Amino acid sequence: MLNVLVFRTNINTDQRIHQAACQLCKLQGQSADAVCRWSIDLEDCDCVLRIETKSLTESDIIRLLTRAGLQCTVLN
Structure with missing residues (x-):
């Protein structure tokens, strides 16, 4: 079952998007369903980040x- 996690972030520039992408890709490499x-x-x-995991x-x-x-x- 997939969980959807939703966050408020400061990911609002190309540099920050790249930082986040690098970190999230590391997780994907560690486990296929991470x-x-x-x-x-x-x-x-709120620069909302949604993650399915x-x-x-x-x-x-x-x-x-x-x-x-x-x-x-966490964004409620």
Whole structure:
């Protein structure tokens, strides 16, 4: 079963998109079902990041992106 995780981020520039993509691709390389699909809505004021995953938690994503220098909080 896929879980959809939704976050408010500061991923609003090409450089930040690249940073996030690199981190998320690392997860995809570690496990085939870690990140099935992801997207960033740059039109939204919260720069919403949506991730479809079978195995990751919100905490996993927040920890990963925070270590990469990005801001990421759960969007309810």
